[in-house]
Structure formats: structure tokens, C-alpha cells
Amino acid sequence: MRPVSVLAFALTLPLTALAASGTGPSSAEAKSEARELLATSVALETSIGKGQVPKLANILADRFRKAGFPEADIHIVPFKETASLVVRYRGSGAGGHPIGFMAHMDVVAANRSDWKRDPFTLTEENGYFFGRGTLDIKSEIALITATMTRLRREGFVPTRDLVVIFSGDEETAQDTIEDLAAHHRDLIDVEFALNGDGGGGALDEKTGKPSSYALQGAEKYSVAFALTATNPGGHSSRPRPDNAIYELATALKSIQGYGFPVKWNDWTLADLKASSETVGGETGAYLARFVANHEDQGAIDALSRDGGYVGKLRTTCVATMLQGGHAENALPQSATATINCRVFPGTKPDEVQETLQLLAGGAIKIERKYEPIQSDPSPLRADVVAAVEKAAADSVGQTVRVIPEQVPYATDGSVMRNHGIPTYGTESIFTKDSEDFAHGLDERIPVASYYKGLVFWDSIIHSLAGK
Numbered sequence: 246m247r248p249v250s251v252l253a254f255a256l257t258l259p260l261t262a263l264a265a266s267g268t269g270p271s272s273a274e275a276k277s278e279a280r281e282l283l284a285t286s287v288a289l290e291t292s293i294g295k296g297q298v299p300k301l302a303n304i305l306a307d308r309f310r311k312a313g314f315p316e317a318d319i320h321i322v323p324f325k326e327t328a329s330l331v332v333r334y335r336g337s338g339a340g341g342h343p344i345g346f347m348a349h350m351d352v353v354a355a356n357r358s359d360w361k362r363d364p365f366t367l368t369e370e371n372g373y374f375f376g377r378g379t380l381d382i383k384s385e386i387a388l389i390t391a392t393m394t395r396l397r398r399e400g401f402v403p404t405r406d407l408v409v410i411f412s413g414d415e416e417t418a419q420d421t422i423e424d425l426a427a428h429h430r431d432l433i434d435v436e437f438a439l440n441g442d443g444g445g446g447a448l449d450e451k452t453g454k455p456s457s458y459a460l461q462g463a464e465k466y467s468v469a470f471a472l473t474a475t476n477p478g479g480h481s482s483r484p485r486p487d488n489a490i491y492e493l494a495t496a497l498k499s500i501q502g503y504g505f506p507v508k509w510n511d512w513t514l515a516d517l518k519a520s521s522e523t524v525g526g527e528t529g530a531y532l533a534r535f536v537a538n539h540e541d542q543g544a545i546d547a548l549s550r551d552g553g554y555v556g557k558l559r560t561t562c563v564a565t566m567l568q569g570g571h572a573e574n575a576l577p578q579s580a581t582a583t584i585n586c587r588v589f590p591g592t593k594p595d596e597v598q599e600t601l602q603l604l605a606g607g608a609i610k611i612e613r614k615y616e617p618i619q620s621d622p623s624p625l626r627a628d629v630v631a632a633v634e635k636a637a638a639d640s641v642g643q644t645v646r647v648i649p650e651q652v653p654y655a656t657d658g659s660v661m662r663n664h665g666i667p668t669y670g671t672e673s674i675f676t677k678d679s680e681d682f683a684h685g686l687d688e689r690i691p692v693a694s695y696y697k698g699l700v701f702w703d704s705i706i707h708s709l710a711g712k
Contacts, residue, residue, distance in 0.1 A: 269703070271696075271700060276699065278394075279698075279699055283384060283387040286386055287365060287376040287377065287378055291350055291352050292352050292355070293354070294326070298414070299321070302329070302350060303321065309332050309397075312397045314334070324420055327351065329424070330350070331432045334393055337404055337405075339404045341404075341405050341436065342405060342435065343434070345433060345438030346407060346441070347441060347442065347657060348382050348386045348389060348441040348442055349382060349412045349413065349657060350413050351417070353381075355688075359686060360686055362375050364376055372693070373690065373692060374695060376688065380689065381442070384674055384695055385674075386441075388702055392699060393407065393409060403706065403711065408433055408435050433666075437629070437667040438658070440656060440669060441673065443461035443670020444670030446458045446459075446640075446641070446672075447678065448676055450678070455641040457645060458637040459648050460648065460671065461512075461651070461669065462512050462624075462625060462668075462669050463622035463623065463652075465560075465587045465652070465653045467617060469565075469615065470598060470612065472583075472584060472605055472609050473493075473610045474580045476488060476576065477578070478578035481573070481575055482574075489577040490569045492580075492608055496582075496604070496606060499604045499605060504549060505592075505600070506559060506560075507545055511625045512625065516650045517535060517557060520554075521533040531548055532548065535548060557653075560587065563585060564584055566583035583614070587653045593619070594616075620662030621662060623668055626667070629709075631708070632709050633647055636673075636700075636708065637701065639701070640697040656670065673702055674690055676694060
């Protein structure tokens with residue numbers, strides 16, 4: 246048996262002991278570095294068209310170099326005006342295939358004149374960090390970087406390779422993650438990935454205490470269709486029986502009244518079961534009935550009338566834009582509506598389009614506005630669930646219920662799943678739902694939650710690659 250080094254022994258100490266010794270995720274040094282990294286990241290306006298993502302990638306790459314990562318394991322992958330950053334933390338190989346750690350370096354645009362504080366200056370005020378990207382998702386960029394570089398300096402050797410995967414355009418085209426998965430698979434060929442841009446912890450609205458943690462393992466995908474009715478038109482003083490606007494309106498009413506088939510998977514059933522135990526009242530009863538019997542029509546009808554649950558039961562399609570006619574005194578020659586669909590995993594876009602065509606009728610032309618990114622749910626892995634349960638508990642100092650979830654929007658995780666890499670949303674931040682200002686004005690996160698994220702990532706790495 247090899248002698249146990251002092252450093253190896255230190256890595257097994259409780260977090261409080263590590264903090265007291267000046268090392269570990271709760272130390273003053275770790276927090277100071279994490280704060281500085283967040284401030285540096287927020288200061289760069291990495292929204293589309295600004296050309297600042299490569300600059301951030303280079304700054305982060307330099308942090309990994311200074312922590313001792315070999316140049317051969319640090320890759321900045323350019324793509325048009327943006328870029329990706331991939332860093333490999335070499336492990337012993339005893340623990341299996343590599344794990345990916347994901348986040349994105351870009352942010353949505355922010356107009357300085359609209360904000361109370363400069364969105365590109367990290368501001369600490371009243372227990373919050375304010376700034377564009379603090380929640381979505383430069384916090385995780387900084388926390389993952391700070392955790393990996395600290396562990397490297399401390400001499401930690403994971404049992405498997407850890408691969409940092411920071412994309413550059415998640416908020417727009419998602420071209421960088423697609424480029425990595427399709428053309429640089431050797432750099433990111435991991436067994437599964439943990440995505441800081443999904444899931445996360447909830448704080449109780451009244452008490453501010455941790456109430457639950459969402460582990461995200463499936464995503465609905467978005468696809469939009471243009472529905473167009475055409476007509477020869479004519480003078481408005483001579484109405485004709487066929488009218489493009491009326492025909493389109495009839496088609497839209499038909500679509501409005503249709504409910505796509507009810508579907509479920511491990512993620513949605515676990516989510517709905519957890520909700521049935523906490524919501525209470527009629528809604529809670531209907532949720533319990535559906536979980537027990539997925540064909541309970543009474544429960545399905547009731548939940549389908551609730552905007553918070555209908556998207557968890559089925560594909561949804563809704564009219565979002567409308568355009569028609571060309572003059573007040575002329576019969577419309579065309580009328581077009583945009584239908585946005587959020588499609589349940591496993592349903593093909595052709596199936597949705599065929600259904601819409603059947604509902605709208607043959608006189609309505611339906612065109613797909615773009616090709617969606619589809620992805621099947623990730624398997625509900627017991628090791629990931631256990632690691633997340635421990636990480637959430639370690640970070641907030643109490644047991645927190647972990648709830649698997651499927652979300653009605655897409656992240657870079659959908660691209661990874663589409664390329665055969667199971668991906669799990671594991672954001673480290675706990676926040677109140679009412680304080681989720683991602684993409685909005687005065688975006689912020691609780692300062693205390695941010696620093697606890699250091700404990701979260703440290704714990705999850707040790708659980709999955711530290712034995």
C-alpha cells in the first residue's frame with residue numbers, strides 16, 4: 246500500500262477543517278478567486294456581435310495554464326466571431342470514462358441605459374451580485390474554473406478525466422457546441438456531461454431557506470411553422486366567399502382546440518410525483534391521479550387547463566405572430582400566422598407538421614421556419630442522482646430533495662444529447678423563483694448562494710471522480 250500523503254489526507258477532511266486550514270472550497274482564498282473570476286467575466290460584453298467571447302476564452306485559458314494545466318490540454322476552438330474553450334483535467338483512469346462540465350461564455354444583450362447599475366460591472370449590494378450573466382451563466386463559468394484550478398494546485402488527481410466545455414453562442418445559434426460535437430468529438434468525448442446551464446436549487450419565497458433542487462435531464466425542443474392562406478383578393482366593396490384572413494382564422498381556431506397526445510418519461514413522472522406531494526389541493530390530487538394512471542382523462546383535462554403543467558404532459562403549439570392584408574380597402578391576398586411548438590422528446594417535427602396540416606386543411610400552406618435541435622431524454626443515472634443529492638446537501642448544509650425535471654426550453658445539453666452524450670442540468674446556485682431575472686433587467690444572484698457553489702462543484706467532483 247502506498248503511504249498516504251498529507252495532501253491526500255487533507256482532501257478527506259470535512260469542509261470546515263479545510264476552510265480553517267486555508268484550503269478547500271470554503272476558504273477565503275477560494276472565495277476571493279471566485280469573486281474575481283466572476284467580476285472579470287461579467288465585465289466582458291460577450292453578447293452576439295461584440296466579438297468578446299474569444300477574449301474571455303483566452304483569459305480563462307490563462308487561468309488554467311497558471312494552475313498547471315499543460316498547454317496540450319487547453320484548446321480554444323474559434324468559430325466565426327466567437328469561440329469555445331475545452332480544457333482536459335487528466336485523471337488516473339481508474340474511475341472510468343471522462344465527465345464533461347459545461348457552461349456558456351456568451352450572454353444576451355443588455356442596454357446600459359435600461360439598467361439601474363452598469364450591467365457589465367459586478368456590483369455587490371444588499372446581499373446580491375448584480376450584473377449581466379450573474380445567473381445565466383457566468384457564475385458557473387467562474388465557479389467551475391475556480392474549482393478545477395484550485396484542485397489542480399492542491400494536487401488532486403481525479404479517478405477519470407474531467408473535461409471543461411465552455412461554448413460561445415448558446416444564447417443564439419448554438420453553433421459552437423454543435424461544432425465541438427460534430428467536428429471536435431475527440432476533445433469532448435465524455436461518458437456524460439454536467440451542464441451548469443440547467444437545473445438548480447430553489448429557495449423558499451418566505452423563509453429564504455433551501456426547499457428543493459431540480460436535476461434536469463430532458464428538454465423539449467422548439468420549432469416554428471408559418472401558416473399561410475392566399476387569395477386572388479379584390480376590392481373590399483365586393484366581398485367574396487373565400488377570404489384569406491377568415492380561412493387562416495378558421496385554421497387557427499382548429500389548432501387552438503386540439504390537444505396533442507399525452508406523453509411521459511422518467512423525468513416528467515418524477516417531477517409530477519414530487520409536485521403532487523407539495524402542491525396540495527385539487528391540483529395536487531389531479532397530479533397524483535395522473536402519476537398513478539397516465540390515462541386518467543379527468544386528471545389530464547384538469548392539468549391541461551393549467552399553464553404550469555400542460556407543457557409537462559404533451560407537445561404544445563400556440564399562435565405567436567400574425568400578419569395579413571395589404572390595404573384597408575382591399576380584400577387580403579394573403580394572411581400568415583406563426584405557430585411556435587414546444588415538442589415532447591421522442592416526437593419528430595414531421596409528425597407535428599402533419600398534424601397541423603390536417604387541422605388547418607389543405608388550403609393552408611405550412612412551412613417549417615427552421616430545423617430544430619432534437620434530443621431524447623438522458624437516462625436517469627443513479628450515480629448522478631446520488632452525487633447531486635450529496636452536492637446540494639453539502640453546499641447548503643442540509644438535506645434537500647432532488648427532483649428530476651424536463652424543461653420546456655433548450656440549452657446546449659440538447660445538442661450534446663443529440664450527439665449521443667447524456668447531459669444533466671446541475672446548476673449550483675440556489676435562488677428564489679421570484680428573483681430569477683435571467684435575460685432581464687437587474688439580473689442577480691444571492692452572494693451566499695454563489696460561494697456555496699464552490700462547495701457544490703467540489704463535492705460533485707469528489708463523488709464522481711474522487712474515490
